[in-house]
Amino acid sequence: MNLDHASVRGLPGVGPAKEVTLAALGIHTIDDLLHYFPFRYEDRRIKPLAAWQDGERITVRATLDGTATIRWRGSKSMMSARLRVDGQNLVLGTWFSQHYLKSRLTDGRVITITGKWNAQKRLIVVSETSFDASEVQRANVPFLPVYHASKAFGSRQLHQLIMKAIERHYNDIPERLPYALTQKYRLRPLRDAIKAMHRPVDAEDLRQARRRLAFEEFLMFQLQLHWFRQHRHEPKGIEKRVPGDVLGTFVSRLPAALTEAQRRACEEIARDLRGTKMMARLLQGDVGSGKTWVALFACYTAYSAGYQSALMAPTEILAEQHYREACRILSTFGMEARLLTGSVSTRERTSTLQDLAEHKVDVLVGTHALLTDDVLFAKLGLVVTDEQHRFGVSQRSVLRTKGESPDVLMLSATPIPRTLALAVYGDVDVSVLNELPRGRQPIKTVAYSMSREEEAIRIVRRALAQGQQAYIVAPTIEESETLETAAVTDVFNRLTDKLAGFSVSLLHGRMSAKEKEDIMRAFRDGQIHVLVSTTVIEVGIDVPNATVMVIYNAERFGLAQLHQLRGRVGRGKEASTCVLLAEAGNETAKARIQTMVQTQDGFAIAEKDLELRGPGEFLGVRQSGLPQFAVGDIVRDQNIMTVAREEATAMLQSDEFWLTPSYEPLRDAISSLPEQAFYRD
Numbered sequence: 001m002n003l004d005h006a007s008v009r010g011l012p013g014v015g016p017a018k019e020v021t022l023a024a025l026g027i028h029t030i031d032d033l034l035h036y037f038p039f040r041y042e043d044r045r046i047k048p049l050a051a052w053q054d055g056e057r058i059t060v061r062a063t064l065d066g067t068a069t070i071r072w073r074g075s076k077s078m079m080s081a082r083l084r085v086d087g088q089n090l091v092l093g094t095w096f097s098q099h100y101l102k103s104r105l106t107d108g109r110v111i112t113i114t115g116k117w118n119a120q121k122r123l124i125v126v127s128e129t130s131f132d133a134s135e136v137q138r139a140n141v142p143f144l145p146v147y148h149a150s151k152a153f154g155s156r157q158l159h160q161l162i163m164k165a166i167e168r169h170y171n172d173i174p175e176r177l178p179y180a181l182t183q184k185y186r187l188r189p190l191r192d193a194i195k196a197m198h199r200p201v202d203a204e205d206l207r208q209a210r211r212r213l214a215f216e217e218f219l220m221f222q223l224q225l226h227w228f229r230q231h232r233h234e235p236k237g238i239e240k241r242v243p244g245d246v247l248g249t250f251v252s253r254l255p256a257a258l259t260e261a262q263r264r265a266c267e268e269i270a271r272d273l274r275g276t277k278m279m280a281r282l283l284q285g286d287v288g289s290g291k292t293w294v295a296l297f298a299c300y301t302a303y304s305a306g307y308q309s310a311l312m313a314p315t316e317i318l319a320e321q322h323y324r325e326a327c328r329i330l331s332t333f334g335m336e337a338r339l340l341t342g343s344v345s346t347r348e349r350t351s352t353l354q355d356l357a358e359h360k361v362d363v364l365v366g367t368h369a370l371l372t373d374d375v376l377f378a379k380l381g382l383v384v385t386d387e388q389h390r391f392g393v394s395q396r397s398v399l400r401t402k403g404e405s406p407d408v409l410m411l412s413a414t415p416i417p418r419t420l421a422l423a424v425y426g427d428v429d430v431s432v433l434n435e436l437p438r439g440r441q442p443i444k445t446v447a448y449s450m451s452r453e454e455e456a457i458r459i460v461r462r463a464l465a466q467g468q469q470a471y472i473v474a475p476t477i478e479e480s481e482t483l484e485t486a487a488v489t490d491v492f493n494r495l496t497d498k499l500a501g502f503s504v505s506l507l508h509g510r511m512s513a514k515e516k517e518d519i520m521r522a523f524r525d526g527q528i529h530v531l532v533s534t535t536v537i538e539v540g541i542d543v544p545n546a547t548v549m550v551i552y553n554a555e556r557f558g559l560a561q562l563h564q565l566r567g568r569v570g571r572g573k574e575a576s577t578c579v580l581l582a583e584a585g586n587e588t589a590k591a592r593i594q595t596m597v598q599t600q601d602g603f604a605i606a607e608k609d610l611e612l613r614g615p616g617e618f619l620g621v622r623q624s625g626l627p628q629f630a631v632g633d634i635v636r637d638q639n640i641m642t643v644a645r646e647e648a649t650a651m652l653q654s655d656e657f658w659l660t661p662s663y664e665p666l667r668d669a670i671s672s673l674p675e676q677a678f679y680r681d
């Protein structure tokens with residue numbers, strides 16, 4: 001029986017109405033149903049009290065000590081009872097709106113409950129209660145699968161239906177991987193893996209099931225990716241005549257020597273620009289590693305071959321900073337740099353556009369203002385985008401159409417693991433700046449509870465007394481403006497009082513570009529001592545005299561963001577401090593803060609962040625272009641991805657793959673590929 005085509009309609013209990021509700025979940029065939037995997041599992045293994053973590057959902061056998069009491073608030077009830085767990089330990093059980101259970105909660109009765117543990121109050125907020133042996137047995141699975149379900153079709157009901165489908169069609173579940181491969185990597189048969197996903201016997205069972213399914217998914221993905229690349233039209237780049245000593249000339253005019261990593265990246269870029277292939281290179285640098293100079297080198301190289309460059313940044317402040325640095329470094333070569341943002345005056349804009357078209361401008365720096373139709377280059381040969389994941393997919397490609405196959409350099413201050421880079425950006429080459437310019441000192445990071453604000457302020461005051469500056473950041477979402485400014489204003493008002501005698505200023509997303517720029521400039525020039533800000537300072541601001549960073553409600557930020565923020569200090573010769581003020585949170589929140597305290601390596605932090613938050617959140621964007629997998633996790637399962645990649649490459653080159661019947665399912669999968677799947681830009 002072909003499960004791909006078998007409707008769920010044939011399953012016991014599924015009539016026309018159920019069919020519709022299942023279809024709403026995207027389940028049409030039995031194959032869909034079998035592959036509708038839980039999005040998480042509830043850990044139902046009974047653990048001793050000592051192993052319970054605060055905030056964790058736990059399952060435990062408990063003996064009632066006394067009877068339950070009920071309190072009412074309006075129509076809502078709260079029922080409490082003392083419970084004995086693990087022998088003699090007493091804890092409190094609380095049931096919300098479940099007063100109907102009261103008559104069954106009798107003194108001395110043994111029950112099995114599942115609920116959330118509050119360690120401080122020694123209290124379990126109970127969500128499920130099992131009274132008799134059969135109920136307990138039913139509930140007694142080590143991992144309870146939880147499915148994305150609908151009101152009409154609950155998670156539990158879905159689970160039952162899936163188990164029925166497995167029972168009935170176990171032998172119909174086909175094998176898609178050839179035997180040789182399952183043997184080589186000791187992968188279990190697909191049917192066993194599917195069964196284990198829906199009802200794992202233990203943790204190892206689940207692990208093996210996930211491994212098998214992730215392998216298959218990744219292999220398919222890689223096969224499709226490679227096959228597609230082999231058949232697509234490779235855009236040809238334009239060979240640039242770059243003088244042989246281009247790097248030597250560039251370096252000779254710099255205010256300091258390049259780091260080894262910068263030098264390597266520059267060499268790679270020069271090689272790319274000389275080549276016939278269009279450059280698609282990702283420059284990944286940890287905070288403060290000096291990406292700008294490398295980007296400017298790329299512009300200089302394009303210039304030396306007679307081409308113009310465009311450098312696009314996600315915010316005005318950052319574009320302005322790049323522009324200033326471009327003027328400082330590139331003017332020594334007689335290069336003309338111009339700035340184009342939303343706040344450039346019409347007159348200036350008009351003259352810039354004219355000069356651009358007449359090739360009097362060599363580097364155009366700006367925000368997405370560069371993308372408008374009337375921005376026309378005479379001879380655009382290089383496009384540099386900073387933090388390109390902040391731009392929409394369509395925005396990124398517009399800039400490229402302004403030249404004839406221009407080379408592309410993407411800067412990223414969010415270090416991401418290599419596998420992820422490959423998955424996100426596809427076929428790019430990667431240069432990594434994993435080294436800081438000489439003379440930098442490590443940043444001392446401390447985590448305080450919010451109640452220790454005073455101590456943080458003392459650290460700020462000490463730095464100010466030595467003529468240094470400080471950043472204070474309060475949590476916000478750039479877009480939600482009313483809330484944000486209120487929070488920042490609060491902190492600002494308090495600090496203005498407490499730091500009397502120093503100049504304290506406020507910076508937030510609602511200010512005009514001009515206001516922001518004025519404040520940043522004043523801060524850069526040392527006229528402002530303390531900058532209280534929202535995350536608008538997040539990207540790229542470079543003020544070496546700032547040595548203290550205090551972050552309020554640090555638990556609300558992602559790790560990558562905290563790392564970015566912290567990277568604003570420690571950019572000069574003085575020692576710097578970062579204070580994370582955080583509310584005590586759950587384990588994940590604590591783990592995040594600890595990671596920040598322990599390491600300053602952006603790549604290590606990025607991996608941790610991905611592990612704790614998931615890739616979508618890490619990049620902060622839904623449109624990140626990350627491929628979604630049902631089971632595999634591009635971060636946690638990086639090794640599997642690497643193996644799948646190698647296998648896919650080898651497979652496509654082997655006769656066996658193209659000729660042997662056992663590879664047929666994989667061959668079929670390749671040909672059913674929608675092409676746009678790989679046009680990311």
Ligand SMILES: Nc1ncnc2c1ncn2[C@@H]1O[C@H](COP(=O)(O)OP(=O)(O)OP(=O)(O)O)[C@@H](O)[C@H]1O
Pocket residue numbers: 256257258259262285286287288289290291292293413437438539540541542567571
């Ligand atoms: N090789 C070098 N030696 C000394 N200083 C350098 C070197 N390269 C860059 N710098 C300086 O280091 C500072 C940080 O460089 P840059 O702003 O390019 O960092 P970045 O990689 O963009 O980091 P971030 O993403 O944190 O902004 C700048 O002041 C820059 O002038």
